[in-house]
Amino acid sequence: MAKIKKIIAREILDSRGCPTIEAIIQLADLSVGIFSTPSGISIGKHEALELRDGDPKRYIGRGVLKNLEKIFKILSPRLIGKDAQNQKAIDQEMIDADGTSDKSNLGANTLLALSGAVAKAQAASQRIPLYQYIAQMSNRNTKEFTIPTPMFNILNGGKHGGGNLDFQEFMVVPPRANSYSTNLKMGVEVYYALKGVIISHNATYLVGDEGGYAPTLYSNADAFKLLKEATDQAGYNLGLDVFFSLDVAASNLKRGSSYKIKDHPVAMTSNDFVDFFITLNDQYHLLSIEDPFGQDEWDDWKSLTAKIGTDIIIIGDDLIATNLERLKKAIADKACNGIVIKPNQVGTLTETLQVIEAARNGNFKIVVSHRSGETNDDFIADFAVGVSADYVKFGAPARGERVAKYNRLLEIEHDLS
Secondary structure, eight states, rough: BBBBEEEEEEEOOTTSOEEEEEEEEEETTTTTEEEEEOBBBSTTTOOOOOOOOOOOOSGTTTOOHHHHHHIIIIIHHTTTBBBTOHHHHHHHHHHHHHHHOOTTTTTTHHHHHHHHHHHHHHHHHTOOOHHHHHHHHTTTTSSOOOEEEEEEEEEEEEEGGGTTTSEEEEEEEEEEOOHHHHHHHHHHHHHHHHHHHHTTTOOOOOOOOOSBBBOSOOHHHHHHHHHHHHHHHHOOOOOTTBBBEEOOGGGGEEEEEEEETSSSSBBOOOHHHHHHHHHHHHHHHEEEEOSSOTOOOOOHHHHHHHHHTSSSSEESSSTTTHHHHHHHHHHHTTOOSSSEEEGGTTSSSSHHHHHHHHHOOOOOTEEEEEEEEEOOOHHHHHHHHHTTTTTTEEESSSHHHHHHHHHHHHHHHHHHE
């Protein structure tokens, strides 16, 4: 047993140059855990709330000095002296201190910084890998581990790409049967090939927030044509060696009751959008579609899942927002059959693990994800292994904050071999 002895928190920058929180927990046995909170740019309205300073004279209002003040004045006095191995009690103490349903008092970004740092410190105290400690926390088998399959977001659109394309993420995904190192090689080689393909089409090959290329194209369908060409040039077979996945982020495309995309000159109704996805799947045999409709359009989600949900994974991100009650509704309504897990959408590891357990009981595929605003913290890689996620999303195999996660999975694979 090691109690929390010291809490340090400071303001650092994420991969977009935006302030975020880094928390350092030191235990009585001198074990240390350091965690930095990620942040999204495409934020669903049902996510727990971030706290920001709001001072326009400093980081255009994005600073987190208020968060540090709340850590030092409110949370530290409650947590100092607590047993670090009781993560649930520590997280509940912070939830109670916040006292709101959406973490709007202290901020989900504040709570997660401490929650993650405590877990890291306790893993260090027990002298076990973090992924093994996460498995303990989630009551999973700590002897059998597998590496989740990466979903490589190698072509960025939407808010990740500056509006060059309507859809937010165009991903290539290897087969789950392969080893992780083999899958990583595939993702990198297709990424290499995609740059050459983009250049050959006289398009820009600058990258977006998540490291994927962000060319300006006439339509979203053109993006799939580039991916297909890159896959072929890399020597892989679509539907056998490589699969395509799509994050629509449709809430950003909604105009009243319709959706507006480059592929159609007029706005599309929900039924039109369903037909569009069915046609797209017929062409490319997609592995998954994430957020195909607005985050509150439950009937449209149910319609698409009923029509093609047995063939592909319909994944809820903005729809569910790592929120237990919304997940329960999604399961009951058969609105989707996969879920994106982002700890900062809810605020603590305990709550995140509760959502994962409920999703697993509902036979949902689990996709553990980073955010567009990341740091070099590789916590999420260990977390994904510890909870036995089916897939992980870390962005493209480029930029240090993304590569740190991919390289950490290589380390874990080596440890397990």
